[in-house]
Every structure is written in C-alpha cells, then in structure tokens.
Amino acid sequence: MVQLSYSNHNGAPSKQQFCHNGIAPLSIYVYLNMLKMGIAVAPCVFRTMLNFLVDSCSLDAILDLFEEMSPRGKLKQGFSVYEFVMNGFVNKGHVEIGFRPHCKMVEMGLVPQTMDCNRILKTLSRENSFQFATLYFNLVVEVGPNPNLMTFSTLINAYCKEKRLDKAFHLYSSMIQKAVTPNLFAVVIFSSIIGAFVRIGNFRRAVEVCYATLTVDISPNIVTYNNFIDGLCKKGQILEGELTETTTLFFAMLRYGVPVDNVAYCTLMDGLCKKNKLVTGLWSFELMTSNEVTPDIVVYNVLIRSLFTAKSALFEEPALHPSAALVEETPDDERSTQGEAVAAVEVPRSAVPARVKTCMGPSDSLVACRL
Secondary structure (H helix, E strand, O other): OOOOOOOOHHHHHHHHHHHHOOOHHHHHHHHHHHHHOOOOOOHHHHHHHHHHHHHOOOHHHHHHHHHHHOOOOOOOOOOOHHHHHHHHHHHOOOHHHHHHHHHHHHHOOOOOOHHHHHHHHHHHHHOOOHHHHHHHHHHHHHHOOOOOHHHHHHHHHHHHHOOOHHHHHHHHHHHHHOOOOOOOOHHHHHHHHHHHHHHOOOHHHHHHHHHHHHHOOOOOOHHHHHHHHHHHHHOOOOOOOOOOHHHHHHHHHHHOOOOOOHHHHHHHHHHHHHOOOHHHHHHHHHHHHHOOOOOOHHHHHHHHHHHHHHOOHHHHOOOOOHHHHHOOOOOHHHHHHHOOOEEOOOEEHHHOOHHHHOOOOOOOEEOOEEO
C-alpha cells in the first residue's frame, strides 16, 4: 500500500516520486484527487508530470488528463498547457503525435489560443521542418483556431527564406481568400517576398511586388528598400548613362515619403563609384547632406576608397549634371524594336522635398528606367 502525503510542498514530492518511478497512472490519480479535495498544486508539479508523460510518449494518458481536467476548468495552470505539450513533442521529434492533443482539445471545446499556435509554427519553421510546419498550419486552418495575419506571415517568411516563392504566393492568396485583411504588419510579408526575389536575382518580379504594395496602401519600410538597393548594386545594375532600377527606386523612396537613411545613400554611392560614376556618386553625397542625413564612418570610407581606386575617373567622366548623367534617352522606335519592357516611374519636382530640388537640375521630373 502506498502512503500518500500532501503536506510537503503541496504534495510535490509524492507525485514527482511516482513519475520518476514510472508510475504515471498513479501520479495522475493522485493529482486529480488533490484537485477534487481542493488542495492547491504548484504549476511546477503539473509541468513535472506533463514532462514525464511527453518523454514517455504517453499520449493516451495526456488525453485522459485533458478530458478529466477540462470540466473542472483546471487546465489554466499559469502557463499554456497546450504549448508545453506541443513543444515537448516537437523537441522529441514526434511532431505528428502532438497533432492528436490539438484535435482532442478542439473536440472538448478547448480551442488553443492563436498566439500559442503561432509560436509552435515559428518553432517548426525555424527548425526547417517545412513538411510538419505545413501540416500543422493546415491542421490549424481546418479545425481551429482561426489563423491571423501573424500565422500566415510566419510560414510565408519561412518559405521566402528557402526561396520557395511559389508556395509563398499561394499561401498569400489563401490569406486573402480567408479575408485576413493585411494591416500594418503586412509589410513583413511583402518585405519577405521582395527580399527573396532580390536574393535570387529576379529584380523584375521584385519591382512588381514593390509597386503592387503601393496600390493597396501598404508602404514598404526603409529596411525593405535598403535590401532592395543593396541587392541591385551588388548585381551591378547601376549601368553607365542610364537610369536603372536602383536610381528609380531611390527616387521613388523620396516621392512616397520613405525616410531615406545613411544606409541607402551609402549603398547607392558605393554602387555608382564602383561603376566609375564618381561625379554622380559625389552628387549622392551632396544630396545626402542637403537632406540633413548625417554621414557616418562607413560613408566616408566609401568616398575615400572610391577616390583612390577611381584614379583619373573624376577627370575622365563627362561633367554632366547628375540628372543628365543618370538618364539616357532612347528613341521610341528603337525601344520597340528591341522588345524591352519599360516601366515609367516619374518623380515630379512637386513630390520631392524642397531641399532636394536644388540637386535635381532644371528638368521637371525624372523619367523612367529600362527594366
């Protein structure tokens, strides 16, 4: 006969001893009887019991425990029981086993909180368990709880990091169909998709997504633009004599009121100087200071390095005004014969801050780039 004692630390020693000895059913029996008697049990005791049941993959015992505790409203233990159990199975590599407690809780009317599900999904995505992450996401969509924007963005971001852009777009379409309205956090989703296209070098699609965000009143943030400009410069998109994607995007940032920081200016200057466009690069520095953006040590390092490496480029480059040096006019008939797509992004002088207009030259607007 086992003598039970509830006097030491709210009965913790007796149940922990049962768990360590492998007597899980007796541990559950003692725990439930303590609840019936109104004896307070510390959450750490419940964690100990759950941890043992998860380690031993005693799924039936966990489900029985949920079923017994649910009518009494005792599943609120100062921590998320659902998240604790799911994390336990995920850490043990038994993700699919953890799906059964999820369904059982929903059947009992104990729908997990969406926030807990989002954390589980983030854990699966971080461990590159995309198969299980997709299965878990489908389970949440099918039985509950209702996924929110963070649920979708977590998986979309994971797909984009692995360059699985087709799945990312499909998931985004599903989000729209389920009437999950993009809000201020939607910029995270679009930034992930844009960043993924930039990393694989598909700048045309990245530009399309970037301007598509503006049509739905979602403005990419400065981080998105900085990554975009950095990717374009690294790919050598700043070509001599023409306004390319990089400069178009830079002026679009000014047009839409995006606060351009020293990172964007520095990246643009570096790309221009590496293409021996030193005059235009120095103009970017002038534009930076006129916009009251304080240069840092990285900016000065770029300038010093460019002046040394360019050698005589400063004297060989045509002394054109930056607006003329960046834009290369191409006849319409020549463009049509070449079969190239042209995307026009005009930046009227009225849309540019007053302190920038002095650096834009006599032209009324900066005209389109060849994409």
